[in-house]
Amino acid sequence: MRILQALLFASLTLAVGCGGSVGGNASPDGGAGSSGSGGNSGGTGAVGGSGAVGGSGAVGGSGGGGGVQCGNVTCGVGEYCCNESCSTCAKEGETCAGLDCGPVQCGNVTCEQGEQCCDPTCGLCAPLGQGCPALGCADPGEPCGNVTCAPGLLCCDPACGSCAETKAQCIPMNSCNCAAQNAIGQGECFGFFGFKWNGITCTQVTGCSCVGSDCGKLFADGNTCLKAHDTCPQLLD
Template structure:
């Protein structure tokens, strides 16, 4: 094999494996370890050392020229014989990979080399024979693969297309190497601008890559056989059973390590219940039809999206009708479902019936979200009753509420962010099912110090400052120590 065929193959710590029945190559005198006078010849042009058939990574030195193994300077390099008759990883030990000059084709002319335990962070992408794009050749070897034709990873390589300029125009959707994302600006810059997608759905359908979405594959039956390792959206999980069921059963990994390397770009997914839980520049995206539920933080899409194709409208979780999902998302709204919103701010037809003491959920009464109870729910909107008040408020966030809406108590609603619940004097902040009315928070207060204890249990300088903080006054004076 020539040097170009083995360019940038394995490096790392080397272990001795006894592989019976394999042809061995004698370890020569050039295998004394890093720093040996005959360890390898350095390429003066790019400062990368030639190590037998291998060209070491920048910053690495030749460890074992017979096997073409490179490692970090100063590390011990035990002598090791190399196998030279593998056709695939199946012919090597679990901690080795078959170093071939091309993707496996059944010809046993590869060399079993140890998989690197660590890799440099230099970015020199390669396309592995497994169809995955890796940061560099070492990362591919760590996953048990060698570089293959670039075309194998064409669908997973990041598109060269980005928005340029300060315009608010939406230019389309591109694959950034990890996910499909919208780009905006005055114009598109990059070699792939002609291939920009019209929607996220179209992009995801064309990019069959190792995304961070959970794979559809589970083990079925009471057998102990391992059917594969799959990504569940947060971690790599080994599935066992008699058979594998799901659309992704043929896209599993042989080991957890292989799966983890393929998904190392998928960090922990932060959950949220509102955009306030997300970092700046992100918003809380909930699954379609699950308004007010638990979502994930994603990058805020640029505003001004116009739907590429006319189609049926969708109803946003804010009660507003949009032309398509992307249109709703560009304005910060999750989607409740297909079709135009039907009078979202009208009172829901859902009431509790019977003398039972069961809490049935929360409904919108036209002005606020109120709890209903009884033995069962009666009305055409019972299917839209939410289990918690927050979900009800989220579904009706776009509805105007009249001044003086009821709040607090067991059945009262929660006021808007710019209001506070003003309880009657002596009501103990809504205790004993006392309700108040939503009142606009003051914008400014005097600085006189007349301490009051707020309904939040904190002492405020005066009643105005308590109301500005969104709470009513529980009592005059400072709050008692807990």
């Protein structure tokens, strides 16, 4: 009987001990378990953090932030200056080997292949890699009809774009409009058609009619005719 009571007591003690352990584990160990789960979440967070490493791929993008001055232009985002002489930009990762500037418009002129535009205000070009002249367009020359006299030269006659170093050199220069005008008066009439340049001076064209390709280009008076040919060799009275 005593042995049976002892066994029952031992069994009851063991059950209470296990139950207390389980009951106590429900709270403390549960909290710990929650912490452990949090640890797993933390691990997952670490993986997310590694995603930030993927974000570090933006570092590659930051390598081409754009805004780089390249000759006369500014490269955009994701571009780099490929050829400053040609003002040529290229996308990152692309090579500019073999790129050719080709003809470059420079004001009113077009630079040849292998040249760069130094100053479009006067169409100044220079060979690539040699830099631009220091003076640039400081003395673009004097306009003279359809041409521009070289720096230091004077315009003698804009009608044909003749230039010379001094005014004295302009006087004997045979201008393009010094040729005699083609206009002849015919008939014994007293009609007056105007003054013409005959190659050395100005004379009246009279008669019944005017024959020639320049009849419509005659001058109303002699002074106007002479002034229009003041750069031509003249026979003066």
